[in-house]
Amino acid sequence: MSRRAAAQRRFERVRSAVRSWPGGRHVWRVAIAFLGLVVVVAGIVMLVLPGPGWVVIFLGVGIWATEFPWAHSALAAVRRRVATGIAWLKKRRPRRKGSV
Secondary structure, eight states, X not given: OOHHHHHHHHXXXXXXXXXXXXXXXXXXXXXXXXXXXXXXXXXXXXXXXSSOHHHHHHHHHHXXXXXXXXXXXXXXXXXXXXXXXXXXXXXXOHHHHTTO
């Protein structure tokens, strides 16, 4: 079993446990919203300060995407754009890759 699969199973177990509480679904959604917000704000700060700002912002959106459909759609759109950009870059001649 890979580390990612093990982490995903743990996440699902914790989510199921919290949602089994009375009002747990709301507690879970608020916690995910807050955690995602903290990560996105940290990413925005890293756009100005040294750090991987955009990566952290997308990580925050990924956290939101575990619970909110709008974030899942936004993340899917970004993934499509990145895939299109990579495909475009691969079509370029080797001497032009460095200038992009």
